Structure formats: structure tokens, C-alpha cells
Amino acid sequence: MSEEKIAVIGGTGDLGFGLAVRWSLAGAQIFIGSRDEKKAQDAAERVKETANAGGSSRTQDLRVSGCENSQAAAQASIVVMAVPFPAQAAILKSIRGSLKDAILVDTTVPLAGTIGGKPTRILGVWQGSAAEQARELTPPGTPVVSAFHNASAEVLQDLSITPDCDILVCGDDEPAKKTLFSLVKLIPGLRPIDAGPLEMARIVESMTALLISVNRRYKVHHSGIRLTGLPAEARSG
Ligand SMILES: NC(=O)c1ccc[n+]([C@@H]2O[C@H](COP(=O)([O-])OP(=O)(O)OC[C@H]3O[C@@H](n4cnc5c(N)ncnc54)[C@H](OP(=O)(O)O)[C@@H]3O)[C@@H](O)[C@H]2O)c1
Numbered sequence: 563m564s565e566e567k568i569a570v571i572g573g574t575g576d577l578g579f580g581l582a583v584r585w586s587l588a589g590a591q592i593f594i595g596s597r598d599e600k601k602a603q604d605a606a607e608r609v610k611e612t613a614n615a616g617g618s619s620r621t622q623d624l625r626v627s628g629c630e631n632s633q634a635a636a637q638a639s640i641v642v643m644a645v646p647f648p649a650q651a652a653i654l655k656s657i658r659g660s661l662k663d664a665i666l667v668d669t670t671v672p673l674a675g676t677i678g679g680k681p682t683r684i685l686g687v688w689q690g691s692a693a694e695q696a697r698e699l700t701p702p703g704t705p706v707v708s709a710f711h712n713a714s715a716e717v718l719q720d721l722s723i724t725p726d727c728d729i730l731v732c733g734d735d736e737p738a739k740k741t742l743f744s745l746v747k748l749i750p751g752l753r754p755i756d757a758g759p760l761e762m763a764r765i766v767e768s769m770t771a772l773l774i775s776v777n778r779r780y781k782v783h784h785s786g787i788r789l790t791g792l793p794a795e796a797r798s799g
Pocket of ligand 1: 571572573574575576577578595596597598601602643644645646647648649653669670671672673710711712713714715716
């Protein structure tokens with residue numbers, strides 16, 4: 563059983579909910595965060611129901627609760643940001659005082675679609691990427707890692723599907739990246755790849771727009787990426 567305590571900020575939404583379901587099934591303790599405590603508590607119940615419907619025999623053991631975003635962040639060693647880009651800055655400011663010794667994991671993709679533009683386009687972010695904006699808004703000393711941009715929320719939420727995707731992890735803090743690697747590996751079918759420093763997040767974030775374009779052409783909802791030519795230790799995740 564994983565000992566990690568993970569807060570999922572925006573865990574009421576698609577990606578956060580999918581990650582919460584998968585990690586809770588792996589035994590991690592999950593705090594679903596929302597701007598609305600009741601909505602978070604309802605989502606926590608839905609996590610249990612989803613796991614139950616997926617045939618898990620471990621449902622009784624699931625450690626999932628819901629609370630307001632800053633309360634969720636205060637209880638966790640890993641805080642995952644899973645909110646739309648236009649909300650990222652305000653939500654980060656609202657939780658920054660609660661990030662004690664936590665690692666911040668940013669999943670934000672600055673899609674133009676979030677402000678009424680094309681979903682296959684990326685917005686320019688002054689800092690270079692949503693992840694670098696997150697670092698600017700995070701207390702000094704809080705490691706910021708970016709990941710999960712290319713994972714499909716739909717697949718994560720559907721326990722009848724095993725995900726088939728590499729997770730490109732960017733960050734400047736090696737121990738924090740290592741911790742995130744172990745979190746990625748808790749979800750069968752996902753393989754963590756060290757994609758370099760946080761500044762590489764601008765490329766990884768924009769690959770989501772590419773995948774959305776591919777999804778449209780092939781009329782699917784969950785194209786993913788796999789890197790080839792890596793050494794054995796990376797191949798096994
Ligand atoms: N969906 C995917 O497949 C996917 C894949 C990879 C990465 N991502 C990235 O992950 C992040 C979350 O994506 P998502 O699809 O899960 O988003 P979503 O379902 O639209 O929203 C997630 C949660 O964000 C919270 N939120 C806070 N401020 C908000 C605001 N101003 N407007 C709307 N919601 C707000 C909401 O929670 P409360 O109302 O409970 O506060 C909402 O449930 C995005 O940055 C996205 O680019 C998504």
C-alpha cells in the first residue's frame with residue numbers, strides 16, 4: 563500500500579477525478595480539493611463508487627476524503643494541480659499558504675479552448691509554460707514538477723481500460739521527480755519518463771494540442787504517446 567498523501571486540487575473535475583480513482587485504488591491517501599467543500603465530499607464518495615463499480619475488492623480500504631482546496635493542500639505531501647489554465651493562478655494563490663513541505667505537481671495545459679479559442683492551439687504564457695507560471699506563484703523552496711499533460715482523463719476514469727501512455731515528467735528538483743516517478747508507477751499502464759528541466763514543460767504542454775488534433779482526425783478520445791529507443795531501465799518504467 564502506498565503511504566503517499568496526495569491532494570488533488572480540482573479533483574472534482576475530469577483529470578483530477580481520474581487520478582484520484584487510480585491512486586486511491588493503489589492505496590494512496592487522497593484529499594480531493596474543491597472551491598466547494600460539499601462538492602469535494604460528493605466527489606470523494608463518487609471515487610469510492612467508481613472503484614466499487616470497477617470491481618475492486620479493496621473498496622472498503624479506500625482512503626479518500628473531500629475538502630476545500632487549501633485544507634486539502636495542507637494535509638498532503640504531494641499537491642496535484644488539476645484545474646483549467648484560466649483558474650490556475652487564482653487557485654495557486656489561494657493554496658500557497660497551505661503548501662508546507664509538499665511537492666507541487668502541475669498538470670495544466672494552457673489550451674486556447676479554455677478562453678473560447680481553438681482547442682488545438684496553445685496560449686502564450688509569459689513565463690514560458692503553465693508549469694513555470696506555477697513555479698512563480700509557489701513559495702520558494704516548494705519543488706514544482708509538471709506531468710500528466712498527455713494522459714487521458716476519460717481513460718483514467720474508466721477502470722475497464724488499462725492506460726497506455728508515457729508520462730513526461732519535467733522539473734528541476736531531482737528528488738521531487740523521483741517521488742513523482744513512483745506515483746506514476748502506481749497506475750498500471752503509465753510509464754514515467756524524465757523529460758528534463760521544468761522549462762521543457764512548454765513542449766510537453768503543447769503536445770496536448772497535438773493529441774487533440776489527432777483525436778479529431780481518428781475520431782477517438784484518448785490518443786497517447788510512447789517514446790522508443792530508451793534504455794531498459796526506462797522501458798520498464
Ligand atoms: N481532461 C483531460 O483529459 C486532461 C488531460 C491532461 C491534462 N489536463 C489538464 O488538467 C487540468 C484539469 O483538466 P480537467 O479537464 O479535469 O478540467 P475541468 O474538469 O474542467 O475542471 C477541473 C476542476 O477545476 C476546478 N476549477 C477551479 N476554478 C475553476 C474555474 N474558474 N472554472 C472551472 N473550473 C474551475 C473545478 O473544481 P471545483 O469547482 O470543485 O473547484 C473543476 O472541477 C487542465 O489544466 C487541463 O488542461 C486535462
